[in-house]
Amino acid sequence: MDFRYSQDQLDLIDAAANVLSGENTVERLRAFAADPTTICKSENSLWQQFAELGLFGFMAPESLGGLAQPLEVMVGVAESAGYVGLPEPLIEVAGISVPLLNELGFEDELTAVALGELSVGVISALQTYQSNAHFHDSFLVAGAGVDNLQSRSSLKLTPCNSIDPLRQLTRVELALKQNALADRANLHGAVLSAAQLLGLSRRMIDMSVEYAKERKQFGKPIGSFQAIKHHLANAYTQLEFARPMVQLAALQGGVAVHNAKIAAIDTATLIAETAIQVHGGMGYTYEVDLHLFMKRAWALSAEWGDRNYHMRKLEQYLFTDGATLGASQTFS
Amino acid sequence: MRLGFTQEDERFREQVSDWLADNLVGEFAKLKFRGGPGDEHMFFAERAAWEKQMASGGWIGIGWPEAYGGKACSLEQQVIFHEEYARAGGPGRVGHIGEGLTGPTLIAFGSEQQQRRFLPKILSGEELWCQGYSEPSAGSDLANIASKAAFYEDEGVWKINGQKVWTSLAHESDWCFVLARTDPASKGSRGLGFFLLELDQPGVEIRPITQLTGTSEFNEVFLDDAVCQADCLVGEAGQGWAVAMGLLGFERGVSTLGQQMLFQNELSEVIKIAKQNGAAEDPVIRQRIGDAHMGLKIMRYNSMRTLSANPGDGTLDRAALSYKLYWSSWHRNLGNLAMDVLGPDAELVEQQPYDLTRLQSLFLFTRSDTIYGGTNQIQRNIIAERALGLPKETRGKD
Numbered sequence: 001m002d003f004r005y006s007q008d009q010l011d012l013i014d015a016a017a018n019v020l021s022g023e024n025t026v027e028r029l030r031a032f033a034a035d036p037t038t039i040c041k042s043e044n045s046l047w048q049q050f051a052e053l054g055l056f057g058f059m060a061p062e063s064l065g066g067l068a069q070p071l072e073v074m075v076g077v078a079e080s081a082g083y084v085g086l087p088e089p090l091i092e093v094a095g096i097s098v099p100l101l102n103e104l105g106f107e108d109e110l111t112a113v114a115l116g117e118l119s120v121g122v123i124s125a126l127q128t129y130q131s132n133a134h135f136h137d138s139f140l141v142a143g144a145g146v147d148n149l150q151s152r153s154s155l156k157l158t159p160c161n162s163i164d165p166l167r168q169l170t171r172v173e174l175a176l177k178q179n180a181l182a183d184r185a186n187l188h189g190a191v192l193s194a195a196q197l198l199g200l201s202r203r204m205i206d207m208s209v210e211y212a213k214e215r216k217q218f219g220k221p222i223g224s225f226q227a228i229k230h231h232l233a234n235a236y237t238q239l240e241f242a243r244p245m246v247q248l249a250a251l252q253g254g255v256a257v258h259n260a261k262i263a264a265i266d267t268a269t270l271i272a273e274t275a276i277q278v279h280g281g282m283g284y285t286y287e288v289d290l291h292l293f294m295k296r297a298w299a300l301s302a303e304w305g306d307r308n309y310h311m312r313k314l315e316q317y318l319f320t321d322g323a324t325l326g327a328s329q330t331f332s
Numbered sequence: 333m334r335l336g337f338t339q340e341d342e343r344f345r346e347q348v349s350d351w352l353a354d355n356l357v358g359e360f361a362k363l364k365f366r367g368g369p370g371d372e373h374m375f376f377a378e379r380a381a382w383e384k385q386m387a388s389g390g391w392i393g394i395g396w397p398e399a400y401g402g403k404a405c406s407l408e409q410q411v412i413f414h415e416e417y418a419r420a421g422g423p424g425r426v427g428h429i430g431e432g433l434t435g436p437t438l439i440a441f442g443s444e445q446q447q448r449r450f451l452p453k454i455l456s457g458e459e460l461w462c463q464g465y466s467e468p469s470a471g472s473d474l475a476n477i478a479s480k481a482a483f484y485e486d487e488g489v490w491k492i493n494g495q496k497v498w499t500s501l502a503h504e505s506d507w508c509f510v511l512a513r514t515d516p517a518s519k520g521s522r523g524l525g526f527f528l529l530e531l532d533q534p535g536v537e538i539r540p541i542t543q544l545t546g547t548s549e550f551n552e553v554f555l556d557d558a559v560c561q562a563d564c565l566v567g568e569a570g571q572g573w574a575v576a577m578g579l580l581g582f583e584r585g586v587s588t589l590g591q592q593m594l595f596q597n598e599l600s601e602v603i604k605i606a607k608q609n610g611a612a613e614d615p616v617i618r619q620r621i622g623d624a625h626m627g628l629k630i631m632r633y634n635s636m637r638t639l640s641a642n643p644g645d646g647t648l649d650r651a652a653l654s655y656k657l658y659w660s661s662w663h664r665n666l667g668n669l670a671m672d673v674l675g676p677d678a679e680l681v682e683q684q685p686y687d688l689t690r691l692q693s694l695f696l697f698t699r700s701d702t703i704y705g706g707t708n709q710i711q712r713n714i715i716a717e718r719a720l721g722l723p724k725e726t727r728g729k730d
Contacts, residue, residue, distance in 0.1 A: 002334040003637040072333055209720050224723040229716035230709065236720055237654040244633040245626075251335055259626045314622045318603070319612060 003244055005076065012058075012069065013076035017083075019049055024084040026289050032087055033165040033292065039087050041119070041135050050090055051116025058094045064107055065114040071095070071188065072250035075195040082199025082300075085293050087166040089121065089132050091196065096122050096188045100140055100181065106149060109138075120149070124185040125176040126305050129169040133157055142182040144174045164295040189304035190257050194246045194264035200297045201239050201268050204275040207290055208232060211279055228278055235274045242267040255317050258310040265307045268297040337408060344405075345412045351389050352420040360385065360423075367424030368594065370693030372549040376426065376504055383427045383457035392431055393455050400439050400447065401455045407639050418593035426504065430454040430461035434509060434528075436582040441526075441567050441575045450507075450528065464496040464510035464529065464553060465576065472710050475521040475573065479512040479555060483562070483569075490527065490560040491535070496553040498704070502538045503551050505531055510555070511576050514569035524572030528564040535559055544696045546686035592632050595663065598694055599624055602670050605691070611673045620669050627662045634658075653719055657711040660701040667698035 005013065023046045032039050041047055050056055059074055060066025074095045081091050093113065097120040101110050112118035121136035125143055133139075138151045157170035176182070209232060212223030222228050242263040249260035272294040276283035283290055301307070337345070356364060360382050367379050386392055395410045396402025405413070425431075435454050438447050453459035470476040479494025492512050502508060508529045515523030531538070535558035540548035567575045603621060606612040612621075638652050670691040671678040682689055688696070702708045716722045 003633075003640040005333065205720075209722065212722060220726070221723050223716075224725050226709065226713060226725060229720075229722055229725075230712040232720055232722065233654075233657070233712035233715035236715055237657050240654055241630045241634045241658055244637040245630055247333065247637075248335070248629075248633050251333060256629075259629050262622075262626055263630060311619055311622050314626065315618045318622060318625055319607075319618065 003247055005073065009069070009073045009076070012067065012073065013080070015053060016055060016077045017080040019046070019053060020080045020084045020086060023049065024086050026292075029085055029087070029166060029289075029292055036165055036168055039132060039166065039168065044088070047088055047135075048116065050088075050094075054114070055090060056094050056116055056119075057098065057110075057114025059098045060102060060110050060114045064102075064110045066098070066110070070250070071099070071191060072247050075191065075246055075250045078192040078195035079199035079202070082196030082201075082296070083203045085166065085200070085203070085296050087132060089119075089135050091192050092121055092131070093119055093136075095192045096185055097140055099188060100142075100184060101149075103184065104140075104147065104181075109149065122185050122189070123155070123172050123174070123176070124182040124189075125178050126182065126186045126309070127189060127303060129160065129162075129171055129303075130157070131162070131167040131169060131299075133170045134168070140181070140185075141174070141176075142185055143177040143179045147179070147181045162299060164292075164299045166292070166296070167299060186304060187253055187257055190261045190310070191246060191249045193300045193304045194249065194260045197264040197268040197297055197300055198239065198243055198246060200293050200300070201235075201242075201264075201271040203293050204271050204290065204297075205232065205235050205239060207293075208235075208275045208278040211282075215280075222278075231274045231278060235271045238267045238270050255314065258305075258314040258317075261305060261310045262307055262314065265301045265310075268301060272297050337412065341406075341408050341412060344409050345416060348391075348413050348416040349420065351391070352416060352422060355385055355389065356420055356422065363423035364421035365423075365597070367426075369424075370545045370547065370688070370697035371690075372424055372501070373547045375423070379423050379426050380457070380460070380504075382423055383425065383460075385457075386427075387455060387457035392427060392457060393435055393451075396435060396439065396451075396455075400435075400451050411635070411639065414591070415593045418591070418597065421597075426460055426501065427454065427457055429463055429501065429505075430459065430507075433463060433579055433582055434461045434507075437509070437526075437575060437579040438566065440578055443563070443566075445563060446528070446566065459507055460501065460505045462499050462502045462505040462508045462531075464499055464502075464508045466498045467495055468497055472707060474511075474576075475524075477511050477513060477524060479510070480516050481512040481514050481525050481527060481560070482516075483514075488562050490525075490562065490565065492527065492529065492555045492558045492560060494555050496555070497550075498541075499538075499551045499553045500549055502531065502553050503540055503548070507531060508553065509566075509579075510560075511572055512555075514565075514572070518570075521573040523570050524576070525569045526566040526572035526575040527560045528566065529555075529558060529560050533559060544699060545688060545693055591659070592628060592635065595628055595631075595659075595666070598666060598670075599628060601691065602666070602673055605670075606673045609673070609675070609677075611675065617669075617673060620672070624662070624666055624669055627658075627665075631655075631659055631662065653711075653715050656706060657708055657715065660708060660711075663701045664698045667695035671695050 054067050057066035058069050062068045078091045078095060098113060101120060109118060113120055119136045121130055121133055121139045123139045123141045136152055138149050139155060141148060141150050156173050160169045160171055162169045212228050213221050215222050245260045245263045249256040275290055279288060279290055282288045363375055363378055363382055366374050393401060394403040394405040394413055398404045431454055435451055438450055465474060467477055467479060469478060479492060481490045481492045483490050492510060494512060508531055510527045510529045511524055512527060513523055514525040535556050537554040539552045541550055541552060542548055606617060611617045674691060681687065717724055
């Protein structure tokens with residue numbers, strides 16, 4: 001049993017994290033939020049750096065110019081993307097579209113994606129809205145007749161507004177069924193949205209800890225008071241305990257995915273509440289950056305299956321007569 | 333990353349389960365699933381005999397270094413042992429304090445003479461231990477210990493006066509490790525000594541405390557000129573706090589990681605009853621069972637991650653700081669869930685005078701999980717200060 005990443009994998013995750021935190025600063029997010037139409041692919045140096053670092057081809061086969069990394073390593077990148085509140089749909093392309101393109105044998109398209117020349121999104125039943133779909137040239141559409149790649153211009157995408165100012169949403173007018181490809185998309189989507197929720201949670205804890213060390217009341221930092229400490233200790237415990245579930249889901253799939261998404265949603269919900277409370281009145285302002293991360297957490301919690309969806313699946317599993325439960329089964 | 337244990341570990345698992353299957357029979361068969369939390373008073377003599385049976389199989393102190401009579405098993409193997417023990421329904425141990433706390437503490441801090449005197453008797457299951465830390469005025473504020481130890485030159489012994497409380501299994505134990513002030517003028521964590529005290533003597537009076545469950549696992553221990561031989565002081569006089577804290581480091585070790593198998597047995601029983609009495613039809617109950625299952629999985633894989641990150645010297649990383657808070661809250665909630673699954677029948681006592689069902693005992697006993705071994709409030713302080721680096725709270729000066 002070993003939950004550690006290898007040194008090579010850690011190096012890849014760190015390289016991605018460094019670019020993300022170095023470039024996608026809060027100032028950048030603020031500028032985008034002030035004018036969301038500036039979130040686009042043209043003259044986007046970060047998007048270009050993703051291509052140069054090989055991040056789009058992170059999970060593509062080496063023969064097609066990729067890094068051939070498994071989903072559990074992509075989880076590390078997705079956590080960093082969550083930590084910085086990345087608006088660009090990097091994780092959708094690299095973590096969801098690429099493995100599906102690979103399974104369906106779209107080799108030319110994969111090569112182009114790995115080079116950053118083509119961007120492909122996914123449309124499937126459990127993803128109600130697409131975020132920043134204008135980055136994508138085409139979409140893998142799952143569950144509408146024959147699974148296929150369709151150009152963006154051939155799809156009727158209706159724009160809609162998000163509570164998260166950094167997500168420009170679209171809705172697609174198609175009756176979608178949950179088929180095998182959609183199941184595969186959901187596995188990756190649920191695991192990677194859970195990973196981003198962990199990153200967002202970690203960011204909100206870090207911000208709250210910093211604030212609690214600096215903000216003084218009664219002549220002392222509020223972080224020295226147990227009333228504040230205990231909230232943050234609960235938040236930290238929840239986060240640390242959710243992390244191996246997301247890694248497990250990436251390795252194992254199946255019912256572990258439902259466990260992971262629920263754990264990540266519960267973590268992000270608790271931590272968003274805690275972070276606002278610790279920030280006091282400032283936590284309720286637009287001025288403090290916290291809300292940018294809190295709103296992303298809110299949005300991602302409902303994407304790729306919300307809590308009720310995953311809990312229903314988990315429940316069905318637990319109460320089936322053939323459920324592999326009991327001391328000799330649960331831990332196998 | 334790699335899931336699952338190595339082949340060598342799996343062979344070890346087989347050895348453990350084979351031994352338990354061969355030995356938890358005959359006179360010991362009735363001990364299966366007995367003597368656990370809320371049931372500690374049952375079959376004590378038989379469980380003491382079982383401790384010696386385990387000793388004969390070489391299953392006590394498997395994590396101790398070989399030089400001290402242990403098997404130097406890896407953390408993974410120790411977890412496997414605890415898992416298999418719980419899976420087989422191994423009875424509540426009577427020697428766990430000696431094995432898990434006294435032994436490792438003496439190996440780390442004891443003199444060679446103390447190691448030779450005490451370790452073999454722990455490994456043979458002949459001497460049982462209890463822990464004399466808490467006092468009426470030293471609970472969460474453990475350093476506020478008032479018991480005093482004075483050295484009598486003429487007799488060459490220490491005499492200890494004071495009162496200990498919440499002393500688990502004192503009434504069944506042979507020895508107790510005791511924190512007491514060697515410097516009567518000292519305050520706080522300075523001026524303490526760590527003593528090994530024999531309980532069968534006139535200066536020691538043990539009074540069981542009746543718990544919510546109607547049973548008694550812990551005690552008050554009154555020390556009235558309790559005699560402790562000169563060579564039963566561990567470390568130097570005045571340095572007891574360092575020994576006491578080193579011991580607490582062993583307390584959050586592998587045995588708590590293996591307890592998840594016990595928890596799984598409890599959850600399975602709750603699910604079984606929910607299916608039988610129809611509670612499983614209620615979507616709210618189903619969701620709470622889903623949550624409980626998820627929490628258990630979370631604890632399991634978090635343990636595995638903690639073990640993955642272990643530096644190999646028997647200590648665990650900082651994430652382990654959160655474990656007590658997590659499991660105690662989970663277990664308390666399981667107790668609540670069990671009662672809600674039972675519905676109005678949860679109230680019925682099976683037999684007079686106070687014969688509780690396993691789930692009723694679970695519910696009541698889990699009220700203590702969030703208190704003993706450091707309350708949830710103390711755990712949160714530790715996490716906030718050590719893991720998150722928040723400033724320490726100002727403490728009272730008198």
